[in-house]
Amino acid sequence: MKHFDAIIVGAGQAGPPLAGRLTAAGLRVAIVERKLFGGTCVNTGCIPTKTMVASAYAAHMARRAAEYGVQVGGAVAVDMKQVKARKDAISGRSRQNVRSWLDGMNGCTVFEGHARFETPHEIRVGDELLGADKIFLDVGGRALVPDMPGVDRVPYLTNTSMLELDVLPRHLVVVGGSYIGLEFGQMFRRFGAEVTIVEKGPRLIQREDEDVSTGVREILEGEGIHVRCDAECISFAPRGEDIAVGVSCASGEPEAVGSHVLLAVGRRPNTDDLGLDKAGVAVDKAGYIVVDDQLRTNVPGIWAMGDCNGRGAFTHTSYNDFEIVAANLLDNDPRRLSERVLGYALYIDPPLGRVGMTEAQARASGRRILQATRPMARVGRAVEKGEAQGFIKIVADADSRKILGASILGTSGDEAIHAILAIMNADVPYTVLQRSTPIHPTVAELLPTVIGDLR
Known part of the structure; x- marks a missing residue:
């Protein structure tokens, strides 16, 4: 030995x-x-x-x-x-x-x-x-490959094998409406593929607040991506050279037929x-x-x-x-x-930067909550770039005046969120950030203004 x-x-x-x-x-x-x-x-x-x-x-x-x-x-x-x-x-x-x-x-x-x-x-x-x-x-x-009906009868891709594709799928069906699935879905739509995202739950990225999920869905659908939520009957079957993905037993088209299927349902x-x-x-x-x-x-x-x-x-x-x-x-x-104060990002475009609690989690904690939201259309940098989709949302504790969490869905959201992350790690009141003087024109310059809107 x-x-x-x-x-x-x-x-x-x-x-x-x-x-x-x-x-x-x-x-x-x-x-x-x-x-x-x-x-x-x-x-x-x-x-x-x-x-x-x-x-x-x-x-x-x-x-x-x-x-x-x-x-x-x-x-x-x-x-x-x-x-x-x-x-x-x-x-x-x-x-x-x-x-x-x-x-x-x-x-x-x-x-x-x-x-x-x-x-x-x-x-x-x-x-x-x-x-x-x-x-x-x-x-x-x-990648997790659950034992879904028919999955063993069809070829499928995971996040690993998806990276080996050197051809453009005619129609990519993404099973899973969370981070990996959404990033690949938008990416291949922009490459030129037709894309359908199938999500078993009632909305995309369910760990996020409903307004964030809605905002992300609007961005994706605005680029021509088909989104099917409440897909309670997910199954797979060969359909000639294509793959049929069962979606719903109740409403809408019962299946989506694609040339390629990506399984993005967890790890x-x-x-x-x-x-x-x-x-x-x-x-x-x-x-x-x-x-x-x-x-x-x-x-x-x-x-x-x-x-x-x-x-x-x-x-x-x-x-x-x-x-x-x-x-x-x-x-x-x-x-x-x-x-550890947890921050992370969803890299669709524009991205979602996230830190701390969602608004739903903050309210469920029993605290007295302050909340403020500003659309990215009010952010000069976003308007100048022609990328004014999304919003900034901050949630704080009314008694301690500490920020509990934030979501920045919009251009540079993955970078601007670090200002919030730093304040939360420092464990200081939100007034510290509110009284700062951020650089213009940036996305982060709106953060003191949003804090001033906390109600």
Whole structure:
């Protein structure tokens, strides 16, 4: 057996930086990756999808060029092979950078292969048996494919295989009306495909407030995307060379027939083939590794970070998991998960920036609530860019004068939300932001005005 001070399983967003901190502290570290260095973000998530979103935005703006007094001449054509090649190049460079970083890290040994526990502190990778007192799991997640009627009878795409397409679907049917499905749906509509989004629930992105869901639906339908909610009878069947997706048993067209189907109905953790039972590591009913406020599992000396612990599922929360673990182990700084103010974004265009509670959650908490909303049509920057869809909404506690949450659906919403995020992390009253002097012309300059409207 090869003994190390620490073993890290998975080279996603938390594993490599933790290896960097541990080796810098003089520890001998083994890091194990079975497939793609960089994890979901680099290979099948943020970097490749946002690269394709950028291509789709370019096509969209080219079609709108005349609105800005720009003549491009002729119909806009999208070369999907070139779109994919650009995406592959950018993603590939990021993946190689992660691998090169680890290979050049003094005190770090890289193992390629599938890691499985044999005991709580022994892991086998192929013919190698590795041991360590400290083991960190950063194994990520993958697309969930539920056992829906007929799904085994038709070809389907997931967020991973969708990225390998180098042809334009004639009609893409997206099953799932949340973040992944909506981003791919708008992206491929802008590439030129007909798109139908099928959502089982009564509205899109149900974790958000109803006005946000409505605003997002209006943006998508404004671009010609068909949206079918309340799809209680989702099923699949071959229809010649196409695929029929059953939608409704009650109203509307009973099915949507497409050339391609994308399943975007959730994620599952990569924990079912780690041998966690041999280590005694507890998981919940969905397979997520149970951790405490400092990312420790129930087994001493084993931590779980990133998507596999079910406590974030974003690149930035995975990286923050690393920061929490490193702070506690190396810096004598007792950071905790419960201190994290969660922000995130939906990268349709214009994007949705979100932080903290929704309005519904704030009202359900029993607090006295203040709320204010301003349309993006009142934001000079949005009007100047010709992108005035959406709104800004802020929710605050009337007694403490602390911001509880915010939604910015509109151009630069994913950037402007950080002003709110910073105020919430500082744990100061909203008057601090209200009395600031933001730069004009920006989206963030409207935030003090919106705060002044809180009622």
